[in-house]
Amino acid sequence: MSEKAPVQKRSPITVTAKVFHWVNVLSLFIMIASGLQIYNANPVFGGRAGLHFPMVGLLGGWLAGGRHWHFAGMWLFSLNLLWYGIYVLVTRRWRHRYVGQNDIKALQLSHNPKRRIYAWHRIAYTAIIPILLLALLTGIGMYKPAQFHWIVDFFGDWFALRVVHFFTVPAVLIFAVVHSVLALKAGGDRLISSMLFWQPK
Amino acid sequence: MTAEPTPQPPIPDDEGLPRRSFLQIAGYTAFGWIAGATGLTLLESPLNKLFEPVNQKVEELIFRPQKLIPEFPKSAIEPDQLIVNSFRGNPVIDLANFRLEVTGEVEKPLSLSLDAVRQLPYKSMVIRHVCVEGWAAIVEWGGVRLSDILQMAQPKSGARYVYFDSADGYFSSWDLASATHPQTLLAYEKNGAPIPLENGAPLRLASPLKLGYKQSKWVTRILVTNDFLRAPQNQQLMRGYWEDFGYEWYAGL
Numbered sequence: 417m418s419e420k421a422p423v424q425k426r427s428p429i430t431v432t433a434k435v436f437h438w439v440n441v442l443s444l445f446i447m448i449a450s451g452l453q454i455y456n457a458n459p460v461f462g463g464r465a466g467l468h469f470p471m472v473g474l475l476g477g478w479l480a481g482g483r484h485w486h487f488a489g490m491w492l493f494s495l496n497l498l499w500y501g502i503y504v505l506v507t508r509r510w511r512h513r514y515v516g517q518n519d520i521k522a523l524q525l526s527h528n529p530k531r532r533i534y535a536w537h538r539i540a541y542t543a544i545i546p547i548l549l550l551a552l553l554t555g556i557g558m559y560k561p562a563q564f565h566w567i568v569d570f571f572g573d574w575f576a577l578r579v580v581h582f583f584t585v586p587a588v589l590i591f592a593v594v595h596s597v598l599a600l601k602a603g604g605d606r607l608i609s610s611m612l613f614w615q616p617k
Numbered sequence: 618m619t620a621e622p623t624p625q626p627p628i629p630d631d632e633g634l635p636r637r638s639f640l641q642i643a644g645y646t647a648f649g650w651i652a653g654a655t656g657l658t659l660l661e662s663p664l665n666k667l668f669e670p671v672n673q674k675v676e677e678l679i680f681r682p683q684k685l686i687p688e689f690p691k692s693a694i695e696p697d698q699l700i701v702n703s704f705r706g707n708p709v710i711d712l713a714n715f716r717l718e719v720t721g722e723v724e725k726p727l728s729l730s731l732d733a734v735r736q737l738p739y740k741s742m743v744i745r746h747v748c749v750e751g752w753a754a755i756v757e758w759g760g761v762r763l764s765d766i767l768q769m770a771q772p773k774s775g776a777r778y779v780y781f782d783s784a785d786g787y788f789s790s791w792d793l794a795s796a797t798h799p800q801t802l803l804a805y806e807k808n809g810a811p812i813p814l815e816n817g818a819p820l821r822l823a824s825p826l827k828l829g830y831k832q833s834k835w836v837t838r839i840l841v842t843n844d845f846l847r848a849p850q851n852q853q854l855m856r857g858y859w860e861d862f863g864y865e866w867y868a869g870l
Contacts, residue, residue: 449654458750463700475654479749480863481661487865488668561747562686562825562870563679574745574753600639608638 434611436500443496444592446489447551448585449475453482460578487559494552514542530602537598544591551584662863669865676869682794686825689743689755694808698754699746701815704858708785708835712819717766717803721780721841724771731819734803737761742800744825746832747870749859758823759806763839764797772841780840781822781833789833789857790845792867795826803836828868830859 452469453476459466476482504510519535526532557567557577571577599607717734719727741759767779772793779796782788795801804823805812812818817834824832846855853861860866 445650445653446657449650454751458748458752460751463752473651473654475657476661477658480665480859480865481658483749483865484661484665484668484863485657487672488664491668491671558751560676560679560870561745561753565687568745578751596642597639600642605638608642 431613432500432503434613436496436503437611439492439496440500443489443493444588446475446485447493448588449473450482450485450489451585453477454479454486455582457482460575460582490555490559497548497552513538514545515539533598533602537595537602540591540594540598544588544595547584547587547591550580551588554581554584557581665863669867672865673867676867677792680795680826680869682798686744686800688825689745691743691757693755694743694757695755696808698752699756699807699816700748700752700754702748702829703785703815703834704787705785707814708783710784710814710819710835710837715819715837717820717836718838719766719770719841720838722773722776722843723767723841724773725769727766727770729766731805734761734766734820735805737765740799740802741806742802742823742825744800744823746823746825746829748829749864749868756823757806757808758802758804759809760802760804760820760823762799763801763803763822764799766803766839767797767841770839770841773843775843776841778842778845780838780842780846781836782838782840783833784835784837787833787835787858788855789831789860790842790866791827791831793841795824795869798824798826800825826870828865828870830864831857831868 453474456468456474457479458464459468461467474482476485504513515535515538519538522528522531522535526535553567554571554577556564557571558581561568561574568574568577571580603610712731715731717727717729717731719729738761739759740762741757743755743757745753746756747753763779777793778790779793780788780790791801801822801824803820804817805819807813807816812821817836820836821834822832822836847853848855855861856866857864
């Protein structure tokens with residue numbers, strides 16, 4: 417099994433995975449930075465009297481500008497997720513990318529720190545997928561609540577829909593930090609450079 | 618299969634977190650975030666010229682002119698959630714001499730008194746009113762179907778857009794298909810009582826199909842056109858008050 421191969425023998429990271437990864441990073445930056453700009457027009461918590469995000473780092477400059485970036489970025493985000501999802505299914509890569517019994521067992525039994533990091537990392541990889549899909553689903557529900565009224569109904573009401581959509585932001589940010597730390601722990605600078613399209617040296 | 622590989626000698630520099638590179642990456646990310654957001658903000662308007670037509674195509678595709686949007690029971694009404702927005706406060710309207718004009722590309726231009734409007738078939742609905750700012754409120758609206766009024770006026774065959782002029786100088790325009798949807802009303806009641814002035818009395822648009830800024834208050838004139846209007850002095854498109862600032866024109870829900 418690939419996860420038991422010696423770590424020194426690095427399996428090459430395909431261009432496909434790199435493209436997905438960096439397009440995903442870019443699209444999540446656009447969606448979060450413009451989303452918080454939209455949030456400021458009427459904060460989910462407290463309405464107009466609620467806490468606003470400082471303008472530094474927000475994308476769009478004003479409500480309409482934030483919406484313009486959000487509803488352009490949504491195509492980049494969702495289509496990137498779609499083609500990669502199809503790719504992972506068709507090439508059957510899903511079988512060893514995500515958390516499995518062996519990872520749980522490794523966390524309970526293994527004293528190999530590297531093996532434990534891999535297990536944690538696969539848990540993180542697996543958890544982010546429902547979060548990204550949830551961001552998309554709640555987003556569609558808020559964007560088109562008349563045509564997709566069943567999405568709003570599924571989450572209960574408008575407020576619940578906004579809360580869930582909003583909390584995908586801290587979830588993604590926490591994932592980004594955990595993912596970076598685990599990647600650095602597991603592979604250090606070598607792993608970082610393996611995710612680039614060129615090899616610095 | 619589940620046996621652990623024999624422990625190998627630890628690989629140097631893999632035990633702890635290389636703190637310096639993590640802080641470096643965090644620093645680059647923060648810098649890139651702020652610089653990127655600032656730079657890309659400058660592109661919001663040209664970006665929208667590219668994507669608004671794409672998004673509008675999709676919105677028109679999922680819109681079914683006669684499909685009813687599910688309504689709510691009266692118990693779901695949220696009287697405190699509806700926020701009052703207007704761009705320059707409440708207008709003064711002389712109700713005794715009030716006329717609703719229906720004009721433009723129609724066979725029979727109309728000038729209706731409030732009584733004449735109230736004699737048309739009554740329709741009420743409990744729908745979700747969604748504001749571009751992100752809030753929403755479940756409201757009951759009562760009034761007449763806009764399609765009934767437009768049917769009386771008989772739009773000509775080339776008609777595509779419907780403009781709404783308000784007593785306060787506000788204006789907006791809709792696609793004819795959304796304007797003639799059975800749940801697009803000219804409302805004179807809110808939550809079972811006559812509409813208060815700040816909510817658009819005596820007549821306002823109400824629909825589950827469009828964002829709040831499309832639902833003009835204090836409507837005094839309905840103008841049917843074949844094309845978008847242009848300002849006489851500089852030929853700039855006139856699609857609506859907020860729309861001309863850059864807000865989305867179709868704004869379908």
